[in-house]
Amino acid sequence: MxxxxxxxxxxxxxxxxxxxxxxxxxxxxxxIKVLEAGLILHPYIPLDKSNSVGQRLRQIIHGALDRPIETGKNNEPMQVLRSAVMTLTNWSYDGSLTDSCHWADGIPLNLRLYEMLL
Known part of the structure; x- marks a missing residue:
């Protein structure tokens, strides 16, 4: 042939x-797993179970693990993901948004990252 x-x-x-x-x-x-580890599993400021932004991010993450998110500027799932991530990284202890970015609690996240790298 x-x-x-x-x-x-x-x-x-x-x-x-x-x-x-x-x-x-x-x-x-x-x-996506790193975002989940830093924002949901080991956040700098613990999330309340009833936090709607955290719940929405959890849904997006689990959906993205089943089927990859299409990327693009005008893509709705990507915009929702970005919005949820930015909201949670700027969360303060009193529930308001701040200008500083806090997204993960050091040691638990570092251990998770090392596990993922191995």
């Missing part, structure tokens, strides 16, 4: 694009 050089090149490019897409999906899942 003979395959032309042009066809071989076309197949190789297609396989590389598929591989790059899969790597991106895995990278996105790892990044």
């Amino acid at each position: 003979r395959v032309s050089e042009a066809m071989d090149l076309c197949v190789r490019r297609a396989l590389l694009r598929i591989s790059a897409g899969q790597e991106y999906d895995e990278w996105q899942k790892r990044t």
